[in-house]
Amino acid sequence: MNPIEATALELIRTGRAADAEHLLRQNSADRACAARLREVLIGERRIPEAVSVARALAHGDDAEALLSRAFLAHLDNHFGHVVELCQQVLRGAPDHPAALNHLGRALHNMGRSEDAQRAFERAVAVAPGYAQAWHNLGHVLRARGLLERALQAFESALAQAPAYLPARLHLGITWYAMEQPQAALECFQQVLAATPHDVEALVGAGLALHMLGRLDEARAHYQQALQLAPDHATAYYYLGCVLNEAMDSRGAIAALTRALQLQPNDVEAWAELAGVYELGSQLEESARAVQRGLALAPQHPALNLEAAKLERRRGDLLGAVARLQRIDPRQLSARSATQYWFDLGLALDRCDQVDAAMRAFEAGNALAARSVRRLAIDPMAFDRLLDKLGQWTARGAPGALPQPGDPDDDTGSDLCFLVGMPRSGTTLLDTMLAANADVVSIEELPTLEHAIADFAGFATGYPDAMEALSGEDVRALRVRYRQAVAVHLGGRGAKLIVDKLHLRCLHVGLIRRLFPDARILFALRHPGDVVLSNFMQQYAPNDAFVHFDTLADSARVYARVLALWRLSLDVLPLQWDSVRYESLIEDPAGELARVSAFLGIAADPAMLDRQARNATRERVRTNSYQQVAEPIYQRAAGRWQRYRKYLEPCIATLRPAADWLDYRFD
Secondary structure (H helix, E strand, C coil), rough: CCCHHCCCHHHHCCCCCHHHHHHHHHCCCCCHHHHHHHHHHHCCCCCHHHHHHHHHCCCCCCHHHHHHHHHHHHHHHHHHHHHHHHHHHHHHHCCCCCHHHHHHHHHHHHHHHHHHHHHHHHHHHHCCCCCHHHHHHHHHHCCCCCCCHHHHHHHHHHHCCCCCCHHHHHHHHHHHCCHHHHHHHHHHHHHHCCCCHHHHHHHHHHHHHHHCCCCCHHHHHHHHHHHHCCCHHHHHHHHHHHHHHHHHHHHHHHHHHHHHCCCCCEEEHHHHHHHHHCCCCCCCCCHHHHHHHHHHCCHHHHHHHHCCCCCCCCCCCHHHHHHHHHHHHHHHHHHHHHHHHHHHHHHHHHCCHHHHHHHHHHHHHHHHCCCCCHCCCCCCCCHHHHHHHHHHHCCCCCCCCCCCCCCCCCCCCCEEEEEEECCCCCCHHEEEHHHCEEEEEEEECCCCHHHHHHHHHHHCCCHHHHHHHHEEEEEEEEHHHHHHHHHHHCCCCCCCCEEHHHHHHHHHHHHHHHHHHCCCEEEEEEEEHHHHHHHHCCCCCCHHHHHHHHHHHHHHHHHHHHHHHHHHHHHHHCCEEEEEEHHHHCCCCHHHHHHHHHHHHCHHHHHHHHHHHHHHCCCCCCCCHHHHCCCCCCCCCCCCHHHHHHHHHHHHHHHHHHHHHHCCCC
């Protein structure tokens, strides 16, 4: 190695890549310097510039001429010729690092990954400072599933060339493949800090943000990538995925449809599109997407997962179970594998295969408990909230009653808060009420939570600061709530707003202070069915839902929530009523008439019309979407009895609430 080339390598090692390139260009008449420049440009994907350097070197029969011709042949996909040229160099110089590197690239593209790995390993053994060879070694190791070793290879490339952005990008991709989204995001952000318009780094950052649950940021990154590369099919696919999770079905369908226009054979996009349609109960459209995908890849696990959902919803339960049992969940992503176990459990439950269903739900919950998003959730946060609210309520809920100075211009007479434990029938009741011409519904969206967040500005925090609220504070909190409601209603108006969110029952003290004329509907269902059903659901994790991984923890949380609700009723004069799920499905007309009278609205026959109910919303925002799209049925009532042996250890925990609510475990 001549002194100029050595100086350039040292500049690269210290992060001064631009200075190294300038030095190599100044001395490009020297073939060693020109060859080093060629390798740097290839590694940085600056292919037109690399071609110019290679063409200048390609004349003659020395090693650099042969390798330059090999690089040009590689661009034309003449990989066999590349191998011949590299082997010609290696016959004269068996340890020529650049020849080994270019040989490895060609072999990898020919599908000979093990041979490629050996070539790259020889290259870095003889030239440990050869960052591009380390980078290429990382590629082949990742392709072979050797992720830890790939990580080490990319880090070795960066140790030799800290400013080597493609190596930083692929280090991030490897971290993402290892389900380490925070480490991946940091890599992508470093690339974007240097090159803000790097489309692949934008897409990679979007993926990491999506895995972390930061959906709005992920969407923004995909959209920015598409502004720079309007025909980037993969970015459209990932945008569709994040919009689907964000409950934007129309946006998801549009993005996925565009992805498939650009890349019609993308089976992953067909599977995602089928899933969006199924979530919106557009079963014919879902079936067409599944069929298109399965025609391309009949054994594709995600497509077969969607096909099994459709079979289950059509009532072909044995067919759904058989299809699911043919899928190897190890071939699925962590998210899809979790979904697989819950879907298998639901199908087995419908087939009355109780023990097999429990094993499937246990597997699904175990995977959910290990998900990346769970790491960001404090498992004790919900218990601390219950403690704080319980202590405040036990002191008489100071500040929960309206005070003489409170404004009287908005007391909430148009509001109904629909609350209760998840899986208590709130979604069915909500869809029924929303079909009433006098009702508009807000389903599981933040409204009151914006007002609760504003308590961070009070020294004593929530709920203690309620005691010190002034009339102006109350007015400001009401405005905060109404602003959130207006956003979600989008111009819709009616006599009554039904604002549904299950565990908002914990905050009835704040509701009483802000909106003393608001009505509260509390949904009831047998505690055994509630606990079992929550255990059987794949939820997006939050402070409360992380406690549904086991029957025991689900029962414990149920008991605590019901105890606080009972205490709240003892302390607070609420305008409230309850609705039993069992009564709603046994006598829907009678129960809806009773509820309508409580709410001050006329009973509307449309509330009993399934098609009218389904027309009230584009997509149900809860795990009950399948049930509310079907005719009212009674199979979910009393389901706990089939699982009694699994629930037996929880009955003592649940019995006080069950007795109070007049439910029996006999």
